[in-house]
Amino acid sequence: MRIKDIAQLAGVSVATVSRVINNSGYVKNEKREAVMKVIKEVNYTPNEIAKSLKIQKTNIIGVIVPKISTETASKVVDGITVISKENNYHLLIANTNLQMEEELNYMKIFTSNLVDGIIIMATIISDEHLKIAKSIDKPIVFIGQKVEGFTSIVHDDYNAAKAMVNYLIKQGHEKIGFIGVTEKDIAVGKLRKQAFLDALKENNLKVDENIVEIGDFSLESGYKAMGKILKNGKPSAVMSVTDQMAFGAINCIKDNNMSVPEDISITGIGDSKMSRYFIPSLSTVHYNHEEVGRIACNNLINLINTKNNNVQNITLSFDIKIRNTVKSIRES
Amino acid sequence: MRIKDIAQLAGVSVATVSRVINNSGYVKNEKREAVMKVIKEVNYTPNEIAKSLKIQKTNIIGVIVPKISTETASKVVDGITVISKENNYHLLIANTNLQMEEELNYMKIFTSNLVDGIIIMATIISDEHLKIAKSIDKPIVFIGQKVEGFTSIVHDDYNAAKAMVNYLIKQGHEKIGFIGVTEKDIAVGKLRKQAFLDALKENNLKVDENIVEIGDFSLESGYKAMGKILKNGKPSAVMSVTDQMAFGAINCIKDNNMSVPEDISITGIGDSKMSRYFIPSLSTVHYNHEEVGRIACNNLINLINTKNNNVQNITLSFDIKIRNTVKSIRES
DNA sequence: TTGTATGCGTTATCAC
DNA sequence: GTGATAACGCATACAA
Numbered sequence: 001m002r003i004k005d006i007a008q009l010a011g012v013s014v015a016t017v018s019r020v021i022n023n024s025g026y027v028k029n030e031k032r033e034a035v036m037k038v039i040k041e042v043n044y045t046p047n048e049i050a051k052s053l054k055i056q057k058t059n060i061i062g063v064i065v066p067k068i069s070t071e072t073a074s075k076v077v078d079g080i081t082v083i084s085k086e087n088n089y090h091l092l093i094a095n096t097n098l099q100m101e102e103e104l105n106y107m108k109i110f111t112s113n114l115v116d117g118i119i120i121m122a123t124i125i126s127d128e129h130l131k132i133a134k135s136i137d138k139p140i141v142f143i144g145q146k147v148e149g150f151t152s153i154v155h156d157d158y159n160a161a162k163a164m165v166n167y168l169i170k171q172g173h174e175k176i177g178f179i180g181v182t183e184k185d186i187a188v189g190k191l192r193k194q195a196f197l198d199a200l201k202e203n204n205l206k207v208d209e210n211i212v213e214i215g216d217f218s219l220e221s222g223y224k225a226m227g228k229i230l231k232n233g234k235p236s237a238v239m240s241v242t243d244q245m246a247f248g249a250i251n252c253i254k255d256n257n258m259s260v261p262e263d264i265s266i267t268g269i270g271d272s273k274m275s276r277y278f279i280p281s282l283s284t285v286h287y288n289h290e291e292v293g294r295i296a297c298n299n300l301i302n303l304i305n306t307k308n309n310n311v312q313n314i315t316l317s318f319d320i321k322i323r324n325t326v327k328s329i330r331e332s
Numbered sequence: 333m334r335i336k337d338i339a340q341l342a343g344v345s346v347a348t349v350s351r352v353i354n355n356s357g358y359v360k361n362e363k364r365e366a367v368m369k370v371i372k373e374v375n376y377t378p379n380e381i382a383k384s385l386k387i388q389k390t391n392i393i394g395v396i397v398p399k400i401s402t403e404t405a406s407k408v409v410d411g412i413t414v415i416s417k418e419n420n421y422h423l424l425i426a427n428t429n430l431q432m433e434e435e436l437n438y439m440k441i442f443t444s445n446l447v448d449g450i451i452i453m454a455t456i457i458s459d460e461h462l463k464i465a466k467s468i469d470k471p472i473v474f475i476g477q478k479v480e481g482f483t484s485i486v487h488d489d490y491n492a493a494k495a496m497v498n499y500l501i502k503q504g505h506e507k508i509g510f511i512g513v514t515e516k517d518i519a520v521g522k523l524r525k526q527a528f529l530d531a532l533k534e535n536n537l538k539v540d541e542n543i544v545e546i547g548d549f550s551l552e553s554g555y556k557a558m559g560k561i562l563k564n565g566k567p568s569a570v571m572s573v574t575d576q577m578a579f580g581a582i583n584c585i586k587d588n589n590m591s592v593p594e595d596i597s598i599t600g601i602g603d604s605k606m607s608r609y610f611i612p613s614l615s616t617v618h619y620n621h622e623e624v625g626r627i628a629c630n631n632l633i634n635l636i637n638t639k640n641n642n643v644q645n646i647t648l649s650f651d652i653k654i655r656n657t658v659k660s661i662r663e664s
Numbered sequence: 665t666t667g668t669a670t671g672c673g674t675t676a677t678c679a680c
Numbered sequence: 681g682t683g684a685t686a687a688c689g690c691a692t693a694c695a696a
Contacts, residue, residue, distance in 0.1 A: 334672095334673055334674090335673065335674065335675095336673080346673090346674085346675095347675085347676080350674070350675060350676085354675080356675090356676090357676090378673080378674075379672090379673050379674070380674095381672090381673080381674090382672070382673030382674040382675090383673080383674050383675075384674090385672090385673080385674070386673080386674045386675045386676085387674080387675065387676095
């Protein structure tokens with residue numbers, strides 16, 4: 001059913017039909033009603049593709065995520081959903097499964113007039129990313145990593161991690177282990193580790209390289225990292241840069257017949273849904289991922305509408321959630 | 333940059349350019365190379381919207397999910413992603429936030445030639461759903477609920493739940509509590525409860541209405557439901573129809589100074605990522621959500637390509653995962 | 665107020 | 681092998 005058919009059935013021209021659909025221009029009430037009646041009768045919906053071609057706008061936002069089946073990513077998408085819905089945008093989601101090739105690929109594909117703008121949640125931003133991003137004439141906003149020349153929304157990873165370490169130190173911990181991820185990931189890998197290092201240094205504590213390990217975000221990797229740490233020198237506390245890896249670490253500690261926090265204290269970052277319900281409940285830092293998504297989407301839509309290039313770098317704050325995986329060992 | 337510009341730059345006609353892009357028809361090697369050179373030089377990508385309008389196919393699959401930030405939904409989407417990528421489809425994802433209105437709305441929107449087919453993961457299928465689904469002339473596949481006249485992919489909820497209850501009974505439990513969800517949700521609410529009821533009956537056990545409660549999928553609701561159960565009569569085991577609610581229930585038990593499984597046994601359904609790492613690890617039934625997504629997507633693409641209406645109802649099996657939340661209380 | 669005609673960027677038919 | 685050109689379904693400039 002095309003606009004032409006509706007016009008015929010209603011006894012008017014296509015222009016008139018288009019006018020009533022889009023509520024634009026003048027059309028006599030009588031005709032408007034006739035048209036609306038036909039539209040309802042035949043259950044007509046305009047062809048969005050044709051419309052997009054004509055007005056050069058799809059009302060679709062491209063979202064590139066590393067892995068949707070991740071609490072962080074899916075919550076961000078939840079936030080994006082809210083704002084996009086409010087503004088009548090649809091979401092074309094590219095789930096790259098952590099494949100950088102795929103990310104680059106989708107950035108290109110989305111350029112093909114398929115979307116009006118792009119939100120990309122990249123874990124690692126390469127030069128190639130930047131090159132393509134610069135060559136794209138559509139607005140882009142980055143989530144999770146600050147990117148030169150583009151608007152980005154990030155959490156204050158450095159200070160969040162630092163606050164967590166400082167808390168540990170205040171509880172009397174001096175030999176603190178660390179479970180991180182690759183430093184290619186600026187936010188989670190580099191910034192949080194730097195904060196760990198700096199906090200120790202500022203408190204005149206030395207870092208023991210034997211008890212800093214690298215995981216890959218998974219529960220399993222947290223378990224393994226903790227295993228190595230236990231072998232290399234028993235710390236009184238371990239900071240994991242991720243809740244998931246912290247849960248893995250706690251399991252490892254338990255399997256070695258020790259318990260948290262009595263024998264070893266553990267902290268995470270992220271405040272995942274389970275962290276409050278894990279037993280013991282996890283001390284961690286709370287991030288608001290939905291808000292990141294909302295802000296990112298709002299900024300993108302602004303960029304789309306205003307066509308200016310007003311770059312903004314937004315850093316969101318955090319809350320420390322003190323729960324039950326840290327024990328004070330301060331001498332009183 | 334349009335196809336016309338490429339044609340001009342390469343000194344050929346638009347038809348020829350189109351031919352080399354789509355690898356269709358004959359074109360002299362010489363010209364083909366000239367065209368490809370220009371395309372590479374100016375970094376041209378065809379306008380997908382225009383193409384879609386012309387060929388009446390968008391290569392986009394519409395996916396309607398109740399809440400993407402849910403382990404089940406996001407894993408299903410992961411599975412859909414794999415197959416859609418293999419077949420060169422993109423995913424337009426509608427996150428309805430459990431609003432039925434939104435689901436219906438998106439079913440209509442997607443009809444507007446935006447997508448080639450729809451995968452819908454509905455929790456509750458109303459008559460309205462059916463009515464709209466029938467009026468849509470694009471292929472639809474349902475996930476999670478069997479729907480008359482449409483192809484659907486479901487897990488064997490009835491037998492999975494029954495196997496779990498039978499296991500509990502075999503361990504000697506006779507007073508078994510139940511935490512369910514609304515029975516409007518056929519799969520999770522109705523089928524799993526029916527299995528619970530039937531299993532008890534078949535073993536000549538009576539169901540105590542005082543210890544069957546309803547939650548809303550959330551951890552919190554599992555906690556609350558368990559609270560009521562504890563008040564109304566202490567069972568030796570409780571079956572939750574969801575891992576999340578089981579975790580909540582375990583927390584409640586702990587807060588009441590009892591422990592799992594020593595005082596009360598608990599089981600879940602779903603085998604969420606955390607269930608193996610929860611302490612104690614949760615006895616539950618394993619579902620393969622990625623596979624559901626893969627199968628759904630494969631079926632949909634088949635439907636799109638063949639244009640036939642070959643309805644299939646696929647039921648996937650399950651595995652019981654015996655872990656550490658159930659204690660045997662059989663007298664020996 | 666309304667209708668006619670053009671073009672958005674493709675693909676595909678048809679003639680050469 | 682190749683090039684004009686007519687659709688695809690819509691919005692809109694312009695004419696009436």
